[in-house]
Amino acid sequence: MSMLRDVLGCSAVLLAATAAPLAAASQLTVPMHKVTADGIGDEIGTILVTETASGVSFKVNVSGITAGNHGFHVHEVGNCAPAMKDGKVTAANAAGPHFDPDQKKSHRGPSGEGHKGDLPFLTATDKGINSVVNASHLKVADVAGRALMIHEGPDNYSDTPENGGGAARIACGVAPSK
Numbered sequence: 001m002s003m004l005r006d007v008l009g010c011s012a013v014l015l016a017a018t019a020a021p022l023a024a025a026s027q028l029t030v031p032m033h034k035v036t037a038d039g040i041g042d043e044i045g046t047i048l049v050t051e052t053a054s055g056v057s058f059k060v061n062v063s064g065i066t067a068g069n070h071g072f073h074v075h076e077v078g079n080c081a082p083a084m085k086d087g088k089v090t091a092a093n094a095a096g097p098h099f100d101p102d103q104k105k106s107h108r109g110p111s112g113e114g115h116k117g118d119l120p121f122l123t124a125t126d127k128g129i130n131s132v133v134n135a136s137h138l139k140v141a142d143v144a145g146r147a148l149m150i151h152e153g154p155d156n157y158s159d160t161p162e163n164g165g166g167a168a169r170i171a172c173g174v175a176p177s178k
């Protein structure tokens with residue numbers, strides 16, 4: 001009997017050890033695509049979203065983006081298709097606004113005080129973007145099933161101009177759901 005208990009005890013420990021990593025999907029790979037009013041275009045790279053001890057890191061590796069700073073956010077809806085905005089078909093507008101579950105209705109950048117989807121802006125060289133940015137106010141679960149968006153313009157982390165000035169949506173990717 002005591003041997004049986006040992007066997008059962010042992011397998012229970014093994015089960016717990018193998019189940020834990022499966023329960024916490026702590027990394028997502030997001031394929032990024034060019035987006036225009038005509039639709040979703042070529043894949044231009046990926047973003048690796050990883051849960052860390054201090055939030056979430058975004059490892060961005062994309063090409064075909066003009067050199068300079070670009071606004072970068074989590075948008076509400078995991079859909080990169082064009083949709084109507086102010087009477088015009090607009091690139092990736094189906095992704096909706098910045099992820100804002102707490103109804104802050106303010107764009108404040110990565111401080112965590114405004115839209116939860118506000119992230120640090122990205123900087124492209126003439127080779128594209130190859131960098132890592134971190135958001136301490138997020139978990140991977142906040143990103144799952146939503147859209148990651150790169151804008152044409154920079155981001156001054158304020159509401160003036162609207163959404164930090166990023167303007168057009170130029171690259172978009174849907175994060176896998178959990």
Ligand SMILES: [Cu+2]
Nearest residue numbers: 072073149151
């Ligand atoms: Cu955005």
